[in-house]
Amino acid sequence: MHTVAVLALDHVVAADLATPVEVFGRVRLADGSRPYRVAVCAPAPKVAGEAFTIVAPHDLSALREAGTIVVPGCSEGAAPPPAEVFDALRAAAAAGTRIASICAGAFTLAAAGLLDGLRATTHWAAAGLLARSFPRVEVDPGVLYVDNGQILTSAGAAAGLDLCLHLVRRDFGSAVAAASARLSVVPLEREGGQAQFVPHTPPAVPRGSSLEPVLAWIEENLAGEVTLARLARRAGMGERTFSRRFREQTGTTPLQWLLLARVRRAQLLLESTDEGVERVAARAGFGSAAAFRDRFRRVAGVTPTAYRSAFGDCRSRST
Structure with missing residues (x-):
């Protein structure tokens, strides 16, 4: 059974956390068996969200046992994760573990150095900040997700669903992924990328400008x-x-x-x-x-x- 560890950090975005838990937890193979085991883990037993507090059943040791790690985003203004989170992610990457981020989770991967020299994405509204903060990352704000093989990143919350379904398809084929998509009432592939969601307004000029x-x-x-x-x-x-x-x-x-x-x-x-x-x-x-x-x-x-x-x-x- 393939273990998916979902990393919950303080001020985790609820939708980002729930998406991999639900998608991977509901996957069924043709014989009805569950191919994934989902483990929510955190650096501390309790994780504070914006409107909730959860008790994580696993600590960071779950990252060592996982075949896939998913890093959800955290709310704007959240404190940086503790150093042991970055150490655990780097160790997992060195061991060949597949690591994916949802939305602002890309900032955690970038801070750990896991996106250096790679193409990556995040929510279009945060793409500029990601590029400025981590110049060694090639930020692509126009796509729903980026698959670099071992390291994957996705855009906003709904794009996290696209990414999880993509991983299911990678692991078990289109038929299993399509069945999972139907359970989520979404298409397996969405047309276009983030560009359709970005407000395309011409650049403004300073008030009082001659133009x-x-x-x-x-x-x-x-x-x-x-x-x-x-x-x-x-x-x-x-x-x-x-x-x-x-x-x-x-x-x-x-x-x-x-x-x-x-x-x-x-x-x-x-x-x-x-x-x-x-x-x-x-x-x-x-x-x-x-x-x-x-x-x-x-x-x-x-x-x-x-x-x-x-x-x-x-x-x-x-x-």
Whole structure:
């Protein structure tokens, strides 16, 4: 039997902790047998969550006996884990144990040095902090999970479910994993990555900036013809000067800002209306539905139709 040790640290996120316990605990093989034994362990007998306290039935010695270790995330502001946690994780990694993190659990793995030189992910909102805090880690904020073989990381809480099902499939095949997915009422594979969940808002400019009136005009005229020459004239500058000032104040080019603003407008329309893709493309200012689909997928990671299915107002879809 394969032991999965779930490491509970103070201020552990409840969903991150429960996901591996439930997924691995419910897996059944074709003969009805349980292939996994789940052991919740902690450096101290009691673990304080945000709204609960649990008594962990196992101490850190469970990490030595595990075939897989799952490290859930902890709430923002949680104190660093004690040194013995990092020592136990490093020892397990050296012994070849498979180690996976859910959401902010990637910070624990990174602090232990287990992500150095590896590609990794975490919740999109924390990806920048992870990259700044651990420059030796190649942070990819756009995916649901990263499988490096022995070391795996996943994004936010729901992506932890994706990762656990992926591990079940690695261990026992697609049929067993698909049955586990059905128990959790989720697809075995979700379309797209984290990009579809990230608010894609064009970069802001400082209040009082000379560009503020121009950017407001762009927002009001996204469906019309917006050219560099027209924007420069409105700003009272030459095109080269306008482009330079624009990059200085927004960190991007006028074209990239415009395209992102149009994608954001399209997202809002897909979320709140039942208009067809062609109509959404036109209202957002794209020259064709094909160009719209291509740009939307580049930014959001999914098709406009898939985005609407995930985030559209159910009232508009039912009318």
